[in-house]
Amino acid sequence: MFLSPLPERNGGIEINNFHQFKMMFFAQLKLTLREKQAWFWGIFFPVILMVIFMLIFSGGSDEEFQTEVAVVEPNPNPASDRMLGQISELPVFEVKSGKPVPRDKAEEWVKEQEVDAAIILPESPEASSVFLVVNKENEQGAAAQAVYGILDKFVQQANLSAAGAAPTFDLKFESITSGNNDLSYSDFLLTGMIALSIAQGGMFGMVDLVEMRRKGLIKRLRMTPASMGLFGLSDMVMRLLFSIVQIVLLSLIGVLFFGASLYINPISLIIVFLIGALSFNALGYFFSAFSKTTEAYMGVANIVSFVMMFLSGVFFPVETMPEWLQPISNILPLTYFADGLRASMVYETSAANAALWAGIGILVIWGAITFILGSLLYKSKAIAADR
Template structure:
């Protein structure tokens, strides 16, 4: 045990003192979340195109849209009244659209005349993972509130009803794009640190004869492997917490840090560390290690749903994604942090763990500190 602790501490010291290691472990994921957050959370000056279907036969529907238009946030595009709005959304791949029902003005009148309880609804269809959805909801709520004041003082009549067109979301929490993006960044960080760093570490240890030196001490091969796993797990937990709190502080992320997320990261570190060692067995020098790790890591990064939803990819690429451990790592993290679906998260966790066990056994078997 002392040997594992000592190796973990001393390996960690070297890693943390290496600027590249520190950058990729702690700075890079924070930078990515800040950059992508800034891109997708708005802040630009361009208007959002908002498709609206107004079936109201009175004046209040037009008044509502005019009020929205006056916010200068939107270019409002009318959806023909003879089209089904759901069909229109599908056909045009819209991420957000607004629907004003047929008797909107009439229903408002009914409420005013007879003081009926309840509200008159305006429907907002949208994908919560898109930042435009949140913007439209915010603006529509503000307009509805203003009209309520004008109509009857403080008693609300007009109500906005968001309808989630993303089947993966329960609609209870207002997620932003960044919430869905965070697990991908964390999964990507797990992979780059464990796989890339271990591959080059193995090559460096061989080139500099460190394996031979280690072979002359009492440390066992499995102890050395375990110490790397421990170090990367601790490092990546730190990266997760740091990235999460930066995302929360800057972009008001709603994704949650869950105990299962920490377990998934530990298992991910184990799997990709073992994978890095396995790749490191066949690599002769750090330059070659970097090339091979990139050749494996980059396609995996793009094909595993880190940056793009898997559903966007052609079928054959989705099949390729299905054999990549990062896919299950990303899915598991999203399941627990965003969808709060721990059942699915555990299934993904189990898949990552099984792949990791296979890599670990192979790495232990084929890694040799001695010369043939």
């Protein structure tokens, strides 16, 4: 699409397309490598960002939930003894000291936040109340709400047993995945951070076009025999190389330091990576087309990046978001790029998978539309400048 079958002349010397592309590529690579900011934002910043979020979110996320409680048995009786035995057998409850304690001691532990809650058992076989005591400051906390929910289900079960009605069904928990391998939170976060880093590299990487247009360099380049298509292609290839460095470096850090497990399908990964990186480059190209200053470009890129960072399933699955937000997430390109990287890097999904290609199709649509709009804007500005 970018290549012209005819050689171009510069001062009577023929310059074929490959030689012209090679000179442009190495010129842009040298300029980029000389820029310390390019190294920081392209390589070191994604690493720092991923390490921070992995430290915050991945620690202990794969462990089973367990909460420490105190149990008070004011007046031991057959009903309270039975409930105490059943509570002690629940794996989610760790009974502090391993036995009932006086109520004042239990309440002191709750106040000092040494336990998440205190469970007060019935005083007599005729008593119908089981009390749950929590710290008021943590009343709406996840641990207190979890203890309340578990204890509520436990009391309902005890009511059925007391009435002599044995339940017909019991609830057992299982988890399944759509792929061959289980997805831990470290795997989920690592692939999400890789997708975010590559996306930000594309969206922020075209800022140099704004500066070149402002200084009139693009106009001067149009007056030379140089091909603008080859100029754009060389810039994209250079940025793809940066993205390859990002994906390799971030993967090594995730696997070696945070215990992430990767099961890569090379063909699927190459397809998703190339389409995703090019799509976000096109998005950055579109931003540069209507931004008159570097500040304006960075403002737009920051807003879009911030929205996609938290609504595209980078840190948490889209399904856990409020229902009214999910339709927004389902149209954002980063959602499908992150899903595609997880499918190809963790689930080892084949390139023949229909769901994978559905996400790739949405990335292609985003890339094509933004590239066409950006090209039209550049063309209209060029025509206006020539008049």
